[in-house]
Amino acid sequence: MADELKVNATILAAYPEWTAKPEIKLPGWGEAVIFVTILFGGMLLTRRRNFSLFTSHKGQYRSILDQTPRNSQSSGEQIYDLDSDDDLPAHEKHSSKTRSCCGVWPIHTPNTTRFRQNPHSRLFQKFPFLVEMLYWLLNYLFYRMTAVLSNKVFTVVGIWQAAQNHALSILSVEHLSWLNFLFPLREVNLQQWFMHGHQDLLTFLDRLYSLIHIPGSMAFVVWYYYVAPSHATFATVRRTMTLTNFMAFVTFVFFPVMPPRLLPEEYGFLDTVHMEDAASLWQSGKHVNSLAAMPSMHFGYSFVIGCTMIYHSGVFRSRFEKFETRKSTFWRVVYVSLGVMYPSMILLTIVATANHFWLDAMVALIYCCVAFVANKVFYVLLPLEDLFLWVIRAEKSVPSTGERFHAKGGRI
Incomplete structure (x- = not known):
C-alpha cells in the first residue's frame, strides 16, 4: 500500500526550489498581543455600560444581581422576577x-x-464576556491534555509510528479504495500546482494558515456575541463549536494522525509553512499537538463561522427574532459571500500547505453537523456550573448580547 502512495522520484525531482519572497515575519510576542487585544477588546466592547463596579445600582439597572430566579428550566435559561427582591423573605x-x-x-x-x-x-456583571473567556480557557486546557493522553495510549507502538500509519491509511482510503471518486484531486498534486509558478500565492496561504485560526476564530466569537439576535442564538453557535472541539479531542487521543507535511519525503509533501519560517505561535512549542490532523479544526471552525454568517444574513429565513430586522441587499450579499468564501479559502489553505488531508476536512464537517444537532447536551453540566459558582461565591452575569441594539429597537 505504501509503495502505491509514494510519489515517483521524477516528480520529486521536478519540484522547484522555494523562490517566493517571505512576507514580514511577525514576532512571537506580536501574535500574543493580537490575541490578548481581541479578547480584552471584546470584553470592553461588550461591557455593560450603565453598570458601575463601585456604586449602588438600585433604580439604575435591574440585572441578575438585582433579581431573584424563580426557577431554572432545562433549557438553561433562568426566569427572573421583574420587581426587586428586597422585600421578600430570606428563604x-x-x-x-x-x-x-x-x-x-x-x-x-x-x-x-x-x-x-x-x-x-x-x-x-460589568464584563459578562469574561464568562466566555473562561469557557474557552477550559477548551484550551482539554486540548493540552490530548497529546499527553495519546502518548500513553500508544506507548507500545509509539505515538509517531501510530500517527504515520493512520495518515497512510487515510491516503489509502482517499486514493486506493472504492471511495476514491470522492477525492479526484490528490493533495500532493494540488501543492505541486502551487509550487510551479504560484509560490507567491502559496506564501500568502502559509501566512493565512498560521495567523487566521485562533485570532480569527476568537474575533468571530467576540463579534457574534455582540451582534447575535439573542444570547440563546449565540450560545447555540458556541456550544456547537465546543462540542465539535470535544469530539475532535477524543479523536486526537485515540486516532492520532500525522499531517501530510510530516510524512517521509518520498510521499512528495513539502512543509511550506516552516520552509519560509512562517510558523505561528499557535503551531510550535510544547502546548501544540502536532499529530492532531484528524479532524481539521481549521476547517471545522471555518465551516461553523460560514454557516453562522449565512444564517445572520437572513437570506434563507422568513421569520426573525425579536429586535431583528431584515438586512439590506448589500449586507445580505456581504454575509453570504463571507459565509461561502471563508470556509472555501480555509479548505484550500489547509490542503495546499500540506497540513491536512481532504478527509480531515470531511470528518470535521460531519462533526460540526452532529455537534449542532446535539449541542444541548451541555445542559447536563448546568448543575455543576451552579455548584462551581457556589464554591467560588459568585453569581453568573446576565449576558449583554445585543443589548445596545435592543435599546435601539432593531439591529444591523
Whole structure:
C-alpha cells in the first residue's frame, strides 16, 4: 500500500526550489498581543455600560444581581422576577434553583444570588464576556491534555509510528479504495500546482494558515456575541463549536494522525509553512499537538463561522427574532459571500500547505453537523456550573448580547 502512495522520484525531482519572497515575519510576542487585544477588546466592547463596579445600582439597572430566579428550566435559561427582591423573605430570596437532569429528574442546586454583591460577581456583571473567556480557557486546557493522553495510549507502538500509519491509511482510503471518486484531486498534486509558478500565492496561504485560526476564530466569537439576535442564538453557535472541539479531542487521543507535511519525503509533501519560517505561535512549542490532523479544526471552525454568517444574513429565513430586522441587499450579499468564501479559502489553505488531508476536512464537517444537532447536551453540566459558582461565591452575569441594539429597537 505504501509503495502505491509514494510519489515517483521524477516528480520529486521536478519540484522547484522555494523562490517566493517571505512576507514580514511577525514576532512571537506580536501574535500574543493580537490575541490578548481581541479578547480584552471584546470584553470592553461588550461591557455593560450603565453598570458601575463601585456604586449602588438600585433604580439604575435591574440585572441578575438585582433579581431573584424563580426557577431554572432545562433549557438553561433562568426566569427572573421583574420587581426587586428586597422585600421578600430570606428563604424566598435564596431558594434553591431547580435544574433538570437529562430532561427527566429534577435537581436542586444552591442559589448564588446571595453572592451578587461580591467583587468578582460585580466584575462578571460589568464584563459578562469574561464568562466566555473562561469557557474557552477550559477548551484550551482539554486540548493540552490530548497529546499527553495519546502518548500513553500508544506507548507500545509509539505515538509517531501510530500517527504515520493512520495518515497512510487515510491516503489509502482517499486514493486506493472504492471511495476514491470522492477525492479526484490528490493533495500532493494540488501543492505541486502551487509550487510551479504560484509560490507567491502559496506564501500568502502559509501566512493565512498560521495567523487566521485562533485570532480569527476568537474575533468571530467576540463579534457574534455582540451582534447575535439573542444570547440563546449565540450560545447555540458556541456550544456547537465546543462540542465539535470535544469530539475532535477524543479523536486526537485515540486516532492520532500525522499531517501530510510530516510524512517521509518520498510521499512528495513539502512543509511550506516552516520552509519560509512562517510558523505561528499557535503551531510550535510544547502546548501544540502536532499529530492532531484528524479532524481539521481549521476547517471545522471555518465551516461553523460560514454557516453562522449565512444564517445572520437572513437570506434563507422568513421569520426573525425579536429586535431583528431584515438586512439590506448589500449586507445580505456581504454575509453570504463571507459565509461561502471563508470556509472555501480555509479548505484550500489547509490542503495546499500540506497540513491536512481532504478527509480531515470531511470528518470535521460531519462533526460540526452532529455537534449542532446535539449541542444541548451541555445542559447536563448546568448543575455543576451552579455548584462551581457556589464554591467560588459568585453569581453568573446576565449576558449583554445585543443589548445596545435592543435599546435601539432593531439591529444591523
